[in-house]
Amino acid sequence: MNICVCIKQVPDTNRIKIDPVTNTLVRKGVPSIINPFDTYAVEMAANLKERFGGTVIVMSMGPEQALGALRVCLSVGADEAYLISDRAFGGSDTLATGYIIAGAIRHIEKLEGIKFDVIMCGKQAVDGDTAQVGPQVAEQLGLPQVTYAADIEGSASNVIVRREVDGGFDLTKVQLPTVITVVSSKQMPRYATYATRSDAKKKTIHVLNSAAMPEIDTAQCGLNGSPTRVVRTYTPVVVKNGVTVEGESAEEIADNLIGMLDAKMLL
Amino acid sequence: MDKYNTLTQEIIDEIKAVSNHVFLGDAISPDYERDEMPIYGTHKPDLVVQARSTKEVSDVMKICYEHTIPVTARGAGTGLAGGCVPMQGGVVMDISQMNHILNYDLENFVVNVEAGVLLKELQEDCITKGLMYPPDPGEKYACLGGNVATNAGGMRAVKYGTTRDYVRAMTVVLANGEITHFGATVSKTSSGYSLLNLMIGSEGTLGIITELTLKIIPAPKATASLIVPFTDLQTALSAVPKFKMAHMNPQAIEFMESDIVKMTENFINKTVFPKEYRGQDIRSYLLITLDGGSQEDLDQQIDQASRLCFENHAMEVFIAETPTQISNAWAARSAFYEAITDEIKLLDECDVVIPINHIVDFLTFVNKIGKDLGLDITCYGHAGDGNIHIYQCSNEMSEEEFMAKNEQFFDVIYAKAVEYGGEVSGEHGIGSSKMKYLENSIGKTNIDLMEGIKRVFDPKMILNPGKVCHRL
Ligand SMILES: Cc1cc2nc3c(=O)[nH]c(=O)nc-3n(C[C@H](O)[C@H](O)[C@H](O)COP(=O)(O)OP(=O)(O)OC[C@H]3O[C@@H](n4cnc5c(N)ncnc54)[C@H](O)[C@@H]3O)c2cc1C
Numbered sequence: 001m002n003i004c005v006c007i008k009q010v011p012d013t014n015r016i017k018i019d020p021v022t023n024t025l026v027r028k029g030v031p032s033i034i035n036p037f038d039t040y041a042v043e044m045a046a047n048l049k050e051r052f053g054g055t056v057i058v059m060s061m062g063p064e065q066a067l068g069a070l071r072v073c074l075s076v077g078a079d080e081a082y083l084i085s086d087r088a089f090g091g092s093d094t095l096a097t098g099y100i101i102a103g104a105i106r107h108i109e110k111l112e113g114i115k116f117d118v119i120m121c122g123k124q125a126v127d128g129d130t131a132q133v134g135p136q137v138a139e140q141l142g143l144p145q146v147t148y149a150a151d152i153e154g155s156a157s158n159v160i161v162r163r164e165v166d167g168g169f170d171l172t173k174v175q176l177p178t179v180i181t182v183v184s185s186k187q188m189p190r191y192a193t194y195a196t197r198s199d200a201k202k203k204t205i206h207v208l209n210s211a212a213m214p215e216i217d218t219a220q221c222g223l224n225g226s227p228t229r230v231v232r233t234y235t236p237v238v239v240k241n242g243v244t245v246e247g248e249s250a251e252e253i254a255d256n257l258i259g260m261l262d263a264k265m266l267l
Numbered sequence: 268m269d270k271y272n273t274l275t276q277e278i279i280d281e282i283k284a285v286s287n288h289v290f291l292g293d294a295i296s297p298d299y300e301r302d303e304m305p306i307y308g309t310h311k312p313d314l315v316v317q318a319r320s321t322k323e324v325s326d327v328m329k330i331c332y333e334h335t336i337p338v339t340a341r342g343a344g345t346g347l348a349g350g351c352v353p354m355q356g357g358v359v360m361d362i363s364q365m366n367h368i369l370n371y372d373l374e375n376f377v378v379n380v381e382a383g384v385l386l387k388e389l390q391e392d393c394i395t396k397g398l399m400y401p402p403d404p405g406e407k408y409a410c411l412g413g414n415v416a417t418n419a420g421g422m423r424a425v426k427y428g429t430t431r432d433y434v435r436a437m438t439v440v441l442a443n444g445e446i447t448h449f450g451a452t453v454s455k456t457s458s459g460y461s462l463l464n465l466m467i468g469s470e471g472t473l474g475i476i477t478e479l480t481l482k483i484i485p486a487p488k489a490t491a492s493l494i495v496p497f498t499d500l501q502t503a504l505s506a507v508p509k510f511k512m513a514h515m516n517p518q519a520i521e522f523m524e525s526d527i528v529k530m531t532e533n534f535i536n537k538t539v540f541p542k543e544y545r546g547q548d549i550r551s552y553l554l555i556t557l558d559g560g561s562q563e564d565l566d567q568q569i570d571q572a573s574r575l576c577f578e579n580h581a582m583e584v585f586i587a588e589t590p591t592q593i594s595n596a597w598a599a600r601s602a603f604y605e606a607i608t609d610e611i612k613l614l615d616e617c618d619v620v621i622p623i624n625h626i627v628d629f630l631t632f633v634n635k636i637g638k639d640l641g642l643d644i645t646c647y648g649h650a651g652d653g654n655i656h657i658y659q660c661s662n663e664m665s666e667e668e669f670m671a672k673n674e675q676f677f678d679v680i681y682a683k684a685v686e687y688g689g690e691v692s693g694e695h696g697i698g699s700s701k702m703k704y705l706e707n708s709i710g711k712t713n714i715d716l717m718e719g720i721k722r723v724f725d726p727k728m729i730l731n732p733g734k735v736c737h738r739l
Pocket of ligand 1: 405422
C-alpha cells in the first residue's frame with residue numbers, strides 16, 4: 001500500500017494568546033508544531049505500512065522551516081519527504097492549496113514511479129480549522145474521500161474505515177485509491193528511536209518549486225488563484241451539545257422526541 | 268506554650284478599616300481550610316484577607332501583632348505538607364491576588380514580580396521573550412511566593428537547581444508589620460547573614476513575602492526528551508549516576524515504573540509510553556530532558572546520552588523532539604499525582620532525598636516495609652537529584668488503621684533515610700506534617716536553633732503557628 005501523507009506546520013495554538021486590546025493573535029515567540037492531526041495521519045500511515053507493506057511519503061506545502069517537520073516524520077515511519085515551496089504558492093486559500101497539493105501529488109507519483117493507494121491528511125489544520133484541504137485534494141484528484149478516520153480495518157483489498165461520528169463510530173468501505181482525513185486517537189503517535197532518528201538525519205528531503213512542476217498553473221495559485229478573502233478571524237462561541245433522546249425501542253424514542261418538540265411548541 | 272487571642276468585633280473592624288478585601292464566616296471559601304493534603308488536618312480561618320499590596324499586608328499585620336492573632340500566609344494552596352492551613356485559626360493572608368509581573372531588567376537578567384504571580388504565568392511570559400525561569404515544580408498553578416516559601420524544586424533541578432538559586436531579593440512584611448527588603452539584584456554577596464536565604468523555605472513562619480526579584484536566563488535554543496525503557500528499576504537507576512560521570516548535564520532525569528504509568532494513562536485516557544519492546548515487558552523508565560544552545564549541541568547530547576543508555580542496558584531510546592512530542596512524553600508524568608489521588612481513598616506521601624547511589628537500596632527497603640505493613644507503595648521521582656516521591660496508599664484499611672500503619676512506616680523509612688545521609692523533605696517542606704521526622708533527623712540542637720531564629724523574627728510566634736520547628 002503506497003501512502004502519501006500531507007502535513008502542515010502550524011503555530012502551537014495552545015500557546016497563542018489573544019491580545020485583549022487589539023483582539024488579534026499574539027504569535028510572537030510561539031513555536032511551530034506539526035499540525036497535531038497530521039501526526040496521527042503519519043502514525044496511521046506507518047501502521048498500514050507495517051501491516052500491508054509499501055511506501056510512505058510525506059509532503060508539505062510551506063516555507064523552508066517545514067523541513068524540520070518533514071525530517072521528524074522521516075524518523076517516525078515515513079520513507080521519503082517532499083517540500084513543496086514557492087513564492088507563487090504563498091497566500092493560497094484552501095481551493096488553491098488543494099489544487100497545488102493535488103498537482104504535487106501527481107508529480108511525486110511520476111518522480112517515484114508509483115501510484116498512491118491512499119492520500120492522508122489530518123482532519124483539519126488547527127491554525128485555520130477549515131477542514132477543507134483534504135476534501136479539496138480529493139476533488140482535484142477525482143478520488144473518493146473518507147473524513148474523520150480513527151482507524152483502518154479490513155485488508156489491503158477491502159479497506160474499511162472506522163469513522164468518528166457524534167456519539168460513536170461508523171464503518172465505511174472504500175475503494176482505493178482514496179483520500180482519508182484522520183482524527184486524533186487515544187494512542188499517541190510513536191516516538192522516533194535513536195536508530196530511526198539517525199537514519200532520518202541522513203536522508204535527503206526533496207524540494208519542489210513551481211518551475212519543477214510545470215503542470216501546475218501558477219495563475220491558479222497564491223493570492224491570485226484564491227477566490228476567498230479573510231475578512232475577520234474570531235473564536236467561535238461553543239454551542240451547547242445536543243441532547244440524546246433515549247428510550248427502550250425505536251417507537252418509544254420517536255414518541256419521546258415528539259414529546260420534546262411538542263413541549264417546545266415546535267410542532 | 269504561646270497563647271493567641273481570638274478575633275473580636277473590634278479587631279475585625281480595625282482590619283476592615285485598612286483592607287477592603289476581608290472575608291468572614293460563610294463568605295470564606297472552604298478551600299482556605301486546607302491544602303492539597305487534607306489528611307494532615309484542616310482548619311477554618313476566622314478571617315481571610317485577599318491582599319492587593321504590600322502596604323495592605325503590613326497594615327493588617329500590625330493589627331494582628333498588636334492583638335496577638337495568628338496569621339498564616341497562603342499562595343495557591345497547592346502545598347503538600349499542610350503548610351498554609353491555619354491550624355490555630357486567626358487570619359489567612361492570601362497573597363494570590365498580588366499577581367502582577369512588574370518589570371524585566373534584561374541587563375541584569377532579573378524579573379520583578381508580586382508574590383502571587385502563578386509559576387505558569389511567569390514561565391509562559393518568559394518564553395515569549397526568549398527567556399526561561401528554570402524552576403519547574405510539577406504544579407504550575409502554585410504562586411511564586413509559595414514556591415519561594417517552600418523552596419520548591421521540580422523537574423529541572425538536576426541542571427538548574429531549585430527555587431533558592433533564582434531568588435535575588437524580596438520584600439517581606441515582618442510579624443510586627445514592618446516592611447523590609449532582603450537581598451539585592453547583584454549575583455554575589457558576602458554581606459553578613461543571608462536573611463534572604465533564611466526566608467527561602469521558611470513556609471510562612473518568618474515573614475510574609477510580597478514581592479520578589481527572580482533570576483532568569485536566556486531560554487535554551489533546543490530541547491528534547493528521551494524516554495528510556497528498562498526491564499527493571501534497578502537497571503534504570505544504576506544508569507543515572509553515569510550521566511554526571513560522562514560530563515553530561517540533563518535538565519531532568521525522572522524515574523517511574525510501568526504500574527503508575529498505566530494507571531495514569533487510564534486516568535488521562537491516552538497511551539503515552541510503549542509498554543513492551545520486542546516481546547519483552549517494560550518495567551521502568553527514565554524520562555530525560557536535554558537542552559542545548561544550538562541544534563548541533565543538542566544533537567551531540569542526544570547521541571552521547573543514547574549511547575550511554577544503551578551501554579547501561581536500556582531496551583531502546585525513544586526520542587521526543589517536537590514541542591508536541593515533548594509535552595506528550597511528559598503528559599503522564601505530570602498527571603501522576605492526580606491519577607493517584609483519583610484512585611486512592613487513603614493516601615500519604617513523602618519526598619525524601621537520598622544520595623543517588625543509595626536510591627536502589629532505599630527503594631527496595633521501602634517496598635519491603637510497605638508490604639510488611641499492608642500498605643500499597645508507589646514511588647517515582649527525580650532520579651537525577653535523589654528526590655523520591657513515595658506514596659503510601661490503601662483502599663481497604665480504616666482511616667485509623669491507615670494512620671497507625673503510616674506512622675510506623677514513616678518512622679522506619681525516615682530513620683533509614685537518615686542512615687543513608689538523606690533529608691526529610693527535598694521540596695515539599697515540613698509544614699505540620701513532617702515536624703516529628705525533621706526533629707528526629709536533624710536533632711534537638713538544630714530544631715532549637717531554628718525555633719530561636721523564629722522567635723527573633725516573630726517574638727509573639729503569630730506567623731503560621733505550629734509549623735516547621737514551632738512546637739505548640
Ligand atoms: C500535583 C502537584 C505537583 C507538585 N509538584 C511539585 C514539585 O514537583 N516540586 C515541588 O517542590 N512541589 C510540588 N508540589 C507542591 C506545591 O505545589 C509547592 O509546595 C508550591 O511551592 C506551593 O505553592 P503555593 O502557592 O500553592 O503555596 P501554599 O500551599 O499556599 O503555601 C505553602 C507554604 O508557603 C507559605 N507561603 C505561601 N505564600 C507565602 C508568602 N507569600 N509568604 C510567606 N509564606 C508563604 C504558606 O504559609 C505555606 O506554609 C506539587 C503539588 C501538587 C498538588
